[in-house]
Amino acid sequence: MKVVAIAIVAIFVFGPDKLPEFIRNATGVLRKVRTFADSAKQDLRSELGPEFKDFEFEDLHPKTFVRKHMLDGDEFAGMEQIRNALDPRPELEEITAAMRDGADGADGREPGAVSLTKVAEANPPARHVFDPDAT
Template sequence: MFPDVGLPELVTLAILAVLLFGPDRLPEIIQNVAEFVRKVRAFSDSAKEEVRSELGPEFKDFEFEDLHPKTFVRKHILDGDGIGRDLGLDDIRSALDPRKELAEVADAVRHAADDTDPQPAAPRVTLEKARPEGAAPSAFDPDAT
C-alpha cells in the first residue's frame, strides 16, 4: 500500500508513537487502530459485494481494480483476448518505429559513399567582404548605419 515506507520510517513512527502515547497506552491504541482497519475493510468488502450483486450475474467476476485506466487498457486492449491485434496495434507500432527507415537511409548513404569517385576539393569560400586594393579597414560598418 505504501511502497516508499522503509525500515527507518517505521522505526521513526514507532519511536514517535511511544513518545506520544507512552508505553502503557500504546497496546490499547494499536488494538483500536487494528479494529478500525478491520471494520473499514469489512465495510469496503460488503459494499463491493453489494455492487456486484446489483450488477447481476453477468458481472460476477467484475473486479474494481480493472476500473483503473492503466489496468483497463492493459487488460482489454493490449493483452486481453487478442483485441489489440484486431485493432492493428502491432502495425501501428511498427509504422511508428523509425529504426527500419534509419537503417535504410544509413545503407543508402554507405552505398552512395562507396560508389562515388573521389572528387577534387571545391574552392574555399570565405564570408568576408571583398575590399578594394589598398583600402584601409573602416572604423565602422557602413552597411549597419
C-alpha cells in the first residue's frame, strides 16, 4: 500500500514522462554510493592488516556489539543467576509457609504465633463524636 502511494505521488510530482528517467538516475546514484562504500570498506580492511580480515562493520552497531560480546549462544552468561537473585517467589513462599504454620496451630498456639481468624471484641472501642462545625 505504501509503495503504491509513493508511486502515485511520484507520478504527480515528476510526471509520467520524466518518471522513468528519474528512476534510472536514482538507481545509478544508489549503485555509485554502494560501490564507494564497498571500496572504502575494502581499503580500510587492507589498511588494518590481516588480523582484521574477518572484521565486519555491522559488528560496530551497539546492539550487534552487545549480542556478540555479552551473549553465550542465545542466553546472557549470568542471566539465570540474575533472574534467580531478583525473583521474589522463594521469599514469598517462605512467608506463606510461616503464615500457614501459624494458622494451623491457631487452637493450641505457640507463644508468638499469630491467629489469622477474626475474633469479635467483647468491648468495642468507644467512637469519638465528630462535630463538623468544630473543624
